[in-house]
Amino acid sequence: MSDELVPNDPGQMRASDADRERVAQVLHKAAAEGRLDLHELDERLGATYSAKTYGELVPITADLGVPSPAVLPAIQQAAPIDRVGGTPGSSVSFAFWSGCDRKGDWVVPPHHSAIAIMGGIVLDLTQARFAAAETTINVFAFWGGVDIIVPEDVTVIVSGVGFMGAFENRTTITPSIPGGPVVRINGLALMAGVDVKRPKRKKIKNKDKPELEY
Structure with a gap:
């Protein structure tokens, strides 16, 4: 069998023009609310329209306090690994x-x-x-x-x-x-x-x- 990429990664699925447009709408709304300045808006719009996969779209709105409209259901439903808890180690x-x-x-x-x-x-x-x-x-x-x-x-x-x-x-x-x-x-x-x-x-x-x- 030939080498292949690890399968079943929703982030690697191709995004559509409609997905990119939904992310662009979120960015414009964030700019109108003062969450982004014009330079940041322009930079993120460029990244949005050049994105090819869901994995590239998700981080663009990750810090805006709203769910990314481009996230696949498979990603939304994925249960995060239980990483929080335990006695802290060295600081x-x-x-x-x-x-x-x-x-x-x-x-x-x-x-x-x-x-x-x-x-x-x-x-x-x-x-x-x-x-x-x-x-x-x-x-x-x-x-x-x-x-x-x-x-x-x-x-x-x-x-x-x-x-x-x-x-x-x-x-x-x-x-x-x-x-x-x-x-x-x-x-x-x-x-x-x-x-x-x-x-x-x-x-x-x-x-x-x-x-x-x-």
């Missing part, structure tokens, strides 16, 4: 001329700080639980790097800044499951790099066991 990840990895089954506290000074930090939230429904991760990187891997059932909002460095958000094309945890990532990358991303799905032969790569 700080620190790396100075060293590395710090947090991954596997750990409980992220409501507020977590990641500080990398001439070192590297990996925060892998793929199998993590969250002490609260909304989590804030504050990042400071100086001559170092921080990678944050956020699973698809977690909504992520990134507002960090890079100065002579990069604070990158590569999660916007992946849909989030309504009702899942929310993670806000803020901070500063000073001559350093911060990379927020989703796990990537590989092409595999055994469709019953999808693999993830980072």
Whole structure:
């Protein structure tokens, strides 16, 4: 059997012109209510009309406080993984001329700080639980790097800044499951790099066991 993409992913289904138009109407209403300025409206309309799948449409209205009109019933009905609850773990990840990895089954506290000074930090939230429904991760990187891997059932909002460095958000094309945890990532990358991303799905032969790569 030839390699194939993991099937049954509603976010990868093709969107119609009517779907794009419904999202555009939501954006125009949000601009009229003051939720978006003209630059944001223009930027999001461009993303809307160039979107090819439901997965690309969903994030465009995700932060406007209204359900996306383009969400498939299969996505709306999907039960989010029960990730909220448990005793919080450490509130700080620190790396100075060293590395710090947090991954596997750990409980992220409501507020977590990641500080990398001439070192590297990996925060892998793929199998993590969250002490609260909304989590804030504050990042400071100086001559170092921080990678944050956020699973698809977690909504992520990134507002960090890079100065002579990069604070990158590569999660916007992946849909989030309504009702899942929310993670806000803020901070500063000073001559350093911060990379927020989703796990990537590989092409595999055994469709019953999808693999993830980072």
